[in-house]
Amino acid sequence: MHDDRVHVERRIRRILNERLRPAVHGERAPLDLEFWPAPGEPVTLEEALAATYVKAAPGQEWGPPWGTTWFHLTGTVPSAWSGREVEAVVDLGFSITGPGFSAEGLVLRPDGTAVKALNPESIWVPITKSSTGNGDVDLYVEAASNPDIMREGFGTPHGVGTPLGDIETAGRAPGYRVRRVELAVFEREIWELVMDVEVLDQLMHELSTDDPRRWKILRALETAVDAIDLRDVTGTTAAARKALEPALAAPAVASAHRVSAVGHAHIDTAWLWPLRETVRKVARTAANVTQLMDDHPDLVFAMSSAQQWAWMKEHHPAIWERMKEKVATGQFVPVGGMWVESDTNLPGSEALARQFVHGKRFFLEELGIETQEVWLPDSFGYTAALPQLVKLSGSQWFLTQKMSWNQVNKFPHHTFWWEGLDGTRVLTHLPPVDTYNSVLSGRELAHTVRNYTEKGVANRSLVPFGYGDGGGGPTREMIGRAARLADLEGSARVGVESPQDFFVKALEDHPAPEVWAGEMYLEIHRGTYTTHHATKAGNRRSEHLLREAELWSATATVRTGAEYPSERLDAIWKQVLTHQFHDILPGSSIAWVHRLAKTTYAEIAAELEQIVADAQRALAGDENASGVVTFNAAPHARDGVVAGGAGIPSEPSQPAVLEHTEAGTVLDNGLIRVVIDERGLLTSVVDAATGREAVAEGRVANLLQLHQDLPYEWDAWDVDRSYTHTVTDITGVDSLRSRVLEDASVQVEVVRTFGASRVTQLLTLAPGSRRLDVETEVDWQECEKFLKAAFPLDLRADVSSAEIQFGYVQRATTSNTTWEREQFEIPAHRYLHVGEPDYGVAVVNDSTYGHDVSRTVRADGGTTTTVRLSLLRAPRFPDPQTDLGIQRLRYALVPGADLLDATREGHWINLPARSVPGDHPVAPLVEIDHPGVVLSALKLADDGSGDLVVRVHEALGARRRTALRVDAEYSSWTVTDLLERPLDDPGPALEQAEESGVFTVSLRPFQILTLRLRRS
CATH class of the missing domain: 2.60.40 (Immunoglobulin-like)
Known part of the structure; x- marks a missing residue:
C-alpha cells in the first residue's frame, strides 16, 4: 500500500469531493422564484414587499454593478420529507473569489426578521430541523450585485484600471446569473462524515511520511471510503464513520500547542465597496453568526468597530436585538475598543485618542462592557504612541497579525510586551497562523505550530477564524473542524473561546515575555502614506478644525455661558473617525469611497467653520458680528484663547526684501536668506543667526523629482524600492515671477509643466519668519508615477526625527541592517527633522505624510542628508483615477531648527490665524x-x-x-x-x-x- 500512497490519497479526495459533499443535500424539490430589481440605492423591506415581482428561474440574469435585486422564494416542503431536516439551497451565481467580494444576499422572513446570509461559501438556508410535512416556505432575499473588483482589477492590462469601483462608471449590464434555487433534505450524518474525512485528510497531509500517525490515518480513511456504497451513500455513511472512530479518538500529546480559536469576520469599513454597503455586510455577517450560535452554543464570535455595531442599532434593529441577546450569553463579544479599525500611522494625536474614546464609550453605554483588547489585525503598521493610548483608554491587550506581511525581516515575537513611546507596556499577540481569515484547516494549524516563535517558553496562540475582509464570518464547517481538533493526535489542541480568555491564559502560560520597544514598522504598503492626497488633506484639515472648534466653543461657554455644541461635535468626530479606517485614509479604497469622502470633508469643514464663528461672535458679545479678523490659536500662542507653551520667541519684524542678483532672486528678511536660480530652484538657504548654509554644496533644493511607480503587487498600497531605479528631475520652467505682497512678504512664483501635468509653486518668505513656505498646486495627470520634492541638506544626520502622535520617533538614516534598509519610505505627521548636535533643519507640511531620508558623502568629505517629501502618486488599482486633477498642498523649509522649532512650525503651518472681532481681547x-x-x-x-x-x-x-x-x-x-x-x-x-x-x-x-x- 505504501508504494500506492499517492493514488490512495487522490481516491480519498475524489470520493470526498465528488460523492460525499454533493450528497449532503439529498432529495430535492423546486422552489418558485420571483425577482424585482430595485431602482437606485437600497430600499427597505416594506418597499420591497409592496413591489411587483416578475417570475424567474435558474439561468435568470440579474444584478447591475452596485444594484439591489429582491428575490421572493415560495414553495412547500414535500409531505414525504416528514421528520427530516430541510434546507433551501440558493446559489445566485456567486463568483469564485470568495465571500465578501462579489454578490451577497440577506434572507428575510416577511415579518422582517433575518434568517441568515448567502455567499459563495454558505448557500444554505435553514427551513426546519424536523419537517412536519407540507410546510410552506416564504422568504425574501435582498441580493447585492456587488462587482468582483478583486478579480477584475488585478487582471486589468496597461494600467487602465477597472471602472467598476464607482457606481457612476460601472455600467448597468447584469453581472450575475441564478444557478440554483430549491429545497433539499439536509443529510446531517453525511455532513458529519464529510467533516471527519476532511479533518483527518488535511491532518494527514501535514504529517511527515516518516510519522506512523500519518499511515494510521491513511489506512483508516481508505477503510472508510471502501465502506461507502457509491450507489447508497446515505445507507453506508454510518459504517464509514465507524471506521474513522479510532483515528478521531486518538488524543493529542500532552505538549501539543494550544490554540484559542475565536470566531471572527474582519469587515473592512470601506474598501472595494462603499460605506453604505458595509452596513449591509455587517448585517449579513451578524445574521449568519447569530443563526450559527442558535445551533452551536459554544461558538464565540468577536466583532470590533463600534461604528459597525452602531450601524446595526440604527439600520437593522432586529439584528441589533439578536446581537445583544448573544452578547448577554457571552457568545457575541465586542472587541477593539475603537470606533473603527483605523490606520495608526496617519491619524493625528487627538484623533487617535478619540478612536478609543468613542469606541470604548459606545460599548460601555450600549452593552455595559468594558472592552480590554485592542483589535487591529489589518492596519498598515503601528505607531509607537499606541501602548500609552491603549492603557489610558482602560484596555490592557493588543492584537494584530499584519506584521507577518513584512517583506524582508520576520518579526521576532508572537506574544510579547510592546513598549511605547513613553515607556508604557501592553501585552501584545501576533497570531502565528498569519491570517485573520482562518478556516481552521490542517495546513493553517500546522503552520501555527511551526511558526510559533516562543516554543519552549510558551505554548498558546490565538487563531481568528471566519471569512473576512468583505465579511461572512465562521461557517458550520469551521465549527465542525474545531470540534474534531479539540484533542486530536498530531494536531494542535483547538478550543473555541473569547479573546479575553486567551490573553489571561497566555500571560499565565508566558509570564515573562520579551519586549519590543518603539513602532512596529510594516515592511509593505508604504505607498499608503501618499496615495489619495485629497483624502489625507481633508482628514488633516478636519482634525485641526475640530481642535479649534472645541477650543473656541469651550472658551465661549466658560466666558459667556454660550451653549456648547456637544451633539454637533460628537457627530462630526464620528464622521472623521470613520474615514480614518485603514483603507479610506490610506487611499486604498475604490473611487466611490474617495469621491464621497471629498464631499464629506467639505461639509465637515463648513460646519466646523460655522461652529468657530458662532463661538467667536459669542465672545465678541454680538451674535451678528461678522468679518472676524485673524488670530492664531496654535499650541504655542500666548496672546489668544489658549497657550500651550512659552509662546513664540520674539523675532525681528523688518520687512522681507527682494533682490535680483547674478546668482538669482534673493529673498531676505534678516533671519534667513534664500537664493532662487533662474530655474526656480533653491541654491542657497542661509540661517542668519549662525551663518550656516542649509543646502548641500553643488545641489539644489525644492527639486521636484518624478519616478516610475509600478509595484509588483497592491498598486495603491505599495511603493517598491525599485521605484528609485528611474528618476526625472523636473527643472524646466515655464515662467518665473517675483513680487512683494501687501503684508511685506516676498514671493516667487514658479510654473512648470512635465508630462501631461502642470505645477505652480509660490515660494514665500514673510517678515519675522524663519521658514520658507512652498505652496504647491499641481494639475496631476500622470499614470503610475511618483512625485517627490527633494531637499539635499548640508548635514550629517545619523537619525531623522519624525512627528507621530504625542511626540516623535527617530529612525536611522543609514542602511547598516536589513531593518534599517527596509525603512526606505517612512511616515511623519507635521514635521520631519534632521540635524547635527548643534544645528538642524526641519521640513514641515500641511497635508503630506510620506517621506524618505538618505545620506551620501561628497567628494569634499562633507555629508549630504537628503529629505524628500512624497507628494503624489498615480496607481490604477483600485481607483484608476487616483489623484488626477488639481491637488493643493503646502510645505516649508525651516533652517536652524531644533525639535521645538519643528514642533511649533508644524503646528503653525496647519492652523489658520484667528481672533474674535472687536477691540476686547479674550483671556486664554x-x-x-x-x-x-x-x-x-x-x-x-x-x-x-x-x-x-x-x-x-x-x-x-x-x-x-x-x-x-x-x-x-x-x-x-x-x-x-x-x-x-x-x-x-x-x-x-x-x-x-x-x-x-x-x-x-x-x-x-x-x-x-x-x-x-x-x-x-
Missing part, C-alpha cells in the same frame, strides 16, 4: 509655561456636565516640570483617563499649587495627561 483659559508641553485638547466633558477637560503632553522627549494655569472657576479637579474617568493611580504628574488655578505638572518623556475640572 489655559496657559502652560514650558514650550515642551503642548496642549492637545481643551473641551467640555463628554457627559454634558459642563466640566472643563484639559489634555496636555510632553512633546520633545524630556522630563518636564512646568506650571499650568487655568483661568476658570472650578470646585474640584482630578486626573483622568481618555474617557474622562478618574485614574486609579494618577501618579505624581499633577499637583495644585497654593495659587488658585495653578497646577504644577511633572511629566515623563512623551507622557499624556488629562485633567478634569469640575466647574462650580
